[in-house]
Amino acid sequence: MPESATTVPSGAAEFWRQYPRFLARVLWEAFDGSRLFYAWMTLLTAVFLVGANAWAVQVRDGLAVTAMSDHVSWGLYIANFTFLVGLAAGGVMMVIPAYLYHDEEMHDVVIIGELLAVAAIVMAIMFVTVDLGRPDRFWHLIPPFGRFNFPVSMLTWDVLVLNGYLLLNLHICGYLLYMRFIGRKPNPKWYVPFVFLSIVWAISIHTVTAFLYCGLGGRPFWNTALLAPRFLASAFVSGPAFIIIAIQIVRRVIHSDFGEGPIRTLLNIMRVTILINLLMVGSEVFVEFYTGGSHTSAAHYLYFGLHGHNALVPWIWSSVVMTVIAAGLLLSPRAVADRRLLNLACVLAFAGIWIEKGMGLIIPGFIPSTLHEVVEYLPSVMEWKITAGIWALGFMIYTVAIKVTINVMGAGRRHFSVLPPEA
Amino acid sequence: MSQPTTPPAEGITRRDMFKGLGATLGLAAYAKALAPLTEWKPFESVEDFLQKHYSELSAVDLEVVLKRIEKDTKKQYGADVQVSADRPQPGVKFGYALNLSICIGCRKCAEACHKENNHDRPSHQSYIRVLEMSNGSLDLEKGNAHYDHPVPAKDKFYMPIQCQQCDHPPCVDVCPVEATWKEPDGIVVVDYNWCIGCRYCEAACPYHARRFNWSKPQIPAAEINPVQGYLSNRIRPQGVMEKCTFCLHRTRNGKLPACLEACPTGARVFGNLLDPDSEIRWVLQNKRVFVLKEELGTKPQFFYFFDA
Amino acid sequence: MPQELSINPQAMRGWNRAVGGGSVRHRNRVSKLSTTTWTVAVAAVVAVAGGMAFAQKSKAPAQAAGEIPRVASAAPLHPVTIQRPAGPPRVNTGTTNFHGQAVTVACGTCHATTQPNARTHTSAELDQFHQGLKYAHGELNCLSCHNATNYDTLRLADGRSVEFADVMTLCGQCHGSQLRDYQHGAHGGMTGYWDLSRGPRTRNNCVNCHDPHSPKYPLARPVFPPRDRISVPVKAAAANH
Structure with a gap:
């Protein structure tokens, strides 16, 4: 053991012997735990099943069970997809301090962010899948049997970057956990390059997702160069907000006290990104309303309603209020010491951005329609069920992943790290 | 299964029993939740599922596919139909012009489209949407598709909008699976057997020209138009995109599109843009024509004009 | 004049040529070679040649293929009644x-x-x-x-x-x-x-x-109003099988 600790995993035979054991352990961890764990997983399973049932009905009867129409042809699913890509990209805000700036403490907990990326990407992909009219034809995307319209279609770029990001993070987390499982020191050659790649990749997933929308000349509300930067800024709010809360939950569950430094770092990041996000939203709003004209009717619809239609107005103003309050709380010096204040700020920021980048971004792209007709959209019950189901599945994946990580690393550890201390 | 007094044998604890029970219930719940999928029939046969992209079908393949679609239509809708796959004619590029001075907004074109193209009956689907516009403004913002009074109303004009068959179609660019493309005669078509239903094209189209089959189209057998084209008016499957094809099952055989024949005033002019003697060319050369949303660079092949 | 005004189906093509066929007219003038038309003809030729070169460069395949001899003009035409x-x-x-x-x-x-x-x-x-x-x-x-x-x-x-x-x-x-x-x-x-x-x-x-005594096109009741929301009963698809 000692002499192999610094080397690359030795031999295929060793790997084939150990890897199934590793997988079995992961599986075991997923189905065994405390009463609290069972209760939580049962709840999530129940919600997931409600969603799965709704999806099965939707597949059978068609997307007519949603509230979407030929005017508003994307809805809650694509709104969640967009938000979740941002959440996945947001995890990178732990990776950058940890690896680029050698923040030791962040290094210890960085896997919380990487696993979040995995869960969020899985959810994002599921949201796209449930939005498809013909999921049975998914193989049409996959060459050589399918036809992949690359590089012309931005959607093909998105397929590549999302799956690439998923694989990258699965590899990084999986490798580190596996090494820990077999008691060896991970070889930096096998993960550090991937970590750096994942930093660039995180930016790319959200940029490409923004390009999906802002490249469409027929939709003036989306057709702005500011969309990708805005996406990134808001992603770097929602990601850290989620992680700050996740860290606190994990350490309460395992009775530990790690992560104080990382929480501060993330708080400092959010203090900047939430202001950048507000600034960008503000400049968009200025351009729209000061310029006027028919290209701004979508913004009018969103913020004030149009021709007596105002379904989104309560949503967007809730978002504005939540984000502004969150910004105020985060900027307050008391946010560092007062955990309740910080948590409230994180929840508000997370919810505010979920609305702004979800319903607040996707729906006004379709209202008014390209023929300037106003046909409103509010998600149907089926859409809410399916959406809740996917979120439940995401939480299941994240819970299991975190649990595996904790337990593989060994109980009772004060530290949480799957990584060796930096050399 | 074991007597309550005896301790659980072979190390089976109560906890394990609960787990087993939970797992069984869980699996049952999964099966129940996903049960609607067993009633889902997205395709009639394995050949249907495995069908290749339209452009990769050989002549023989295509013949088999057309026969299969005819058979499936008979089975699902009870109608005898003939599905053909007309090819673009060399030397022909279709163009359409619409005289806004003559159009009275009667929507007979939209109705004819509905019938000709075997649209879903309950949703009143049609590829044509007619906007009532106010004189003095071409701003679509001021248009209204839901007018219901005798037409033409005073100080109004009427603007039917359908697929503009753009030379630079944004809908084609965005399709991730090449299920939609522009044919040599200018028609943008969809392979209904290849589309995955992501609706990105519907978001990309600046003219509200694309339609989605939110559910399986419902048409009584007696109302089904039996003259059908693979790329045009055959009954579409659930969950795929569709669009106006200038009735290519008609126009590729030399016939006028259904919307033109239905027009009582002759506001519509259709023909071959490559024929210098065609009616459409005369309009382009002698009328002051314009296209919708020219600034987007989509290069529509559908033109509007007013009489001088 | 009466000859041209009378509505004769077989003459339809003729009208189109007379009004729309600019190229035909040019050719006739050039054959006469009068001094005034000579300059016009030269300008036209230059313009056409330049236009063709531009068309080649900007590779507009549809346009390039455009002026090929039409099959239609060779075949006997069906009547316009x-x-x-x-x-x-x-x-x-x-x-x-x-x-x-x-x-x-x-x-x-x-x-x-x-x-x-x-x-x-x-x-x-x-x-x-x-x-x-x-x-x-x-x-x-x-x-x-x-x-x-x-x-x-x-x-x-x-x-x-x-x-x-x-x-x-x-x-x-x-x-x-x-x-x-x-x-x-x-x-x-x-x-x-x-x-x-x-x-x-x-x-x-x-x-x-048009009623000849009152030729203004009569008002009509529009048919087939659009429907925006899907009004299909959800259970219908299942009932089809």
Whole structure:
């Protein structure tokens, strides 16, 4: 053991012997735990099943069970997809301090962010899948049997970057956990390059997702160069907000006290990104309303309603209020010491951005329609069920992943790290 | 299964029993939740599922596919139909012009489209949407598709909008699976057997020209138009995109599109843009024509004009 | 002039060439080689050559393939049939015959014996027949179009008579721009084939749509209102199987 600790995993035979054991352990961890764990997983399973049932009905009867129409042809699913890509990209805000700036403490907990990326990407992909009219034809995307319209279609770029990001993070987390499982020191050659790649990749997933929308000349509300930067800024709010809360939950569950430094770092990041996000939203709003004209009717619809239609107005103003309050709380010096204040700020920021980048971004792209007709959209019950189901599945994946990580690393550890201390 | 007094044998604890029970219930719940999928029939046969992209079908393949679609239509809708796959004619590029001075907004074109193209009956689907516009403004913002009074109303004009068959179609660019493309005669078509239903094209189209089959189209057998084209008016499957094809099952055989024949005033002019003697060319050369949303660079092949 | 004005299906192509076929005209002028047209011709050739070069460079495949010899012009063309009025109208006498059918008479039956009045221009001015006929057609009077010497025909502006069946010749005298548009397929409903090498076409004539005495196109009730939301019952799909 000692002499192999610094080397690359030795031999295929060793790997084939150990890897199934590793997988079995992961599986075991997923189905065994405390009463609290069972209760939580049962709840999530129940919600997931409600969603799965709704999806099965939707597949059978068609997307007519949603509230979407030929005017508003994307809805809650694509709104969640967009938000979740941002959440996945947001995890990178732990990776950058940890690896680029050698923040030791962040290094210890960085896997919380990487696993979040995995869960969020899985959810994002599921949201796209449930939005498809013909999921049975998914193989049409996959060459050589399918036809992949690359590089012309931005959607093909998105397929590549999302799956690439998923694989990258699965590899990084999986490798580190596996090494820990077999008691060896991970070889930096096998993960550090991937970590750096994942930093660039995180930016790319959200940029490409923004390009999906802002490249469409027929939709003036989306057709702005500011969309990708805005996406990134808001992603770097929602990601850290989620992680700050996740860290606190994990350490309460395992009775530990790690992560104080990382929480501060993330708080400092959010203090900047939430202001950048507000600034960008503000400049968009200025351009729209000061310029006027028919290209701004979508913004009018969103913020004030149009021709007596105002379904989104309560949503967007809730978002504005939540984000502004969150910004105020985060900027307050008391946010560092007062955990309740910080948590409230994180929840508000997370919810505010979920609305702004979800319903607040996707729906006004379709209202008014390209023929300037106003046909409103509010998600149907089926859409809410399916959406809740996917979120439940995401939480299941994240819970299991975190649990595996904790337990593989060994109980009772004060530290949480799957990584060796930096050399 | 074991007597309550005896301790659980072979190390089976109560906890394990609960787990087993939970797992069984869980699996049952999964099966129940996903049960609607067993009633889902997205395709009639394995050949249907495995069908290749339209452009990769050989002549023989295509013949088999057309026969299969005819058979499936008979089975699902009870109608005898003939599905053909007309090819673009060399030397022909279709163009359409619409005289806004003559159009009275009667929507007979939209109705004819509905019938000709075997649209879903309950949703009143049609590829044509007619906007009532106010004189003095071409701003679509001021248009209204839901007018219901005798037409033409005073100080109004009427603007039917359908697929503009753009030379630079944004809908084609965005399709991730090449299920939609522009044919040599200018028609943008969809392979209904290849589309995955992501609706990105519907978001990309600046003219509200694309339609989605939110559910399986419902048409009584007696109302089904039996003259059908693979790329045009055959009954579409659930969950795929569709669009106006200038009735290519008609126009590729030399016939006028259904919307033109239905027009009582002759506001519509259709023909071959490559024929210098065609009616459409005369309009382009002698009328002051314009296209919708020219600034987007989509290069529509559908033109509007007013009489001088 | 009458030759050109008469609506003859076989002449449709001819009109198109005469008005739209700019290239044909140029060729004729060049063959005459008069000094004035010479410069025009040279300019045209330069322009065409330049245009072709540009077309090549900007690789517009559709346009380049455009002016290939048309198959259609070689094949015999199917006719364009213009619907015509059956003949002179018959006027209801207001009485019925033994079988209960309305008794109608030809125009000449009465007008052979009545004195024409050139000043009459609405039916209100008459004390019998044609009562209730709605008239709204500019400043015309009856004899502007009806032939006072033979009421079973119509009268052109120059005094010559024209059959009811050729009514379009009459209308076209004043409504030149409409006739021109009609001749180029940009006015008036039609059915059949856009490609006359593959089938015939049938066209309306003026009075199919316009009442000659009140030609403004009548108001119509729009059909087929759009529906925005999917109104399909969800269970329907399952019931299909």
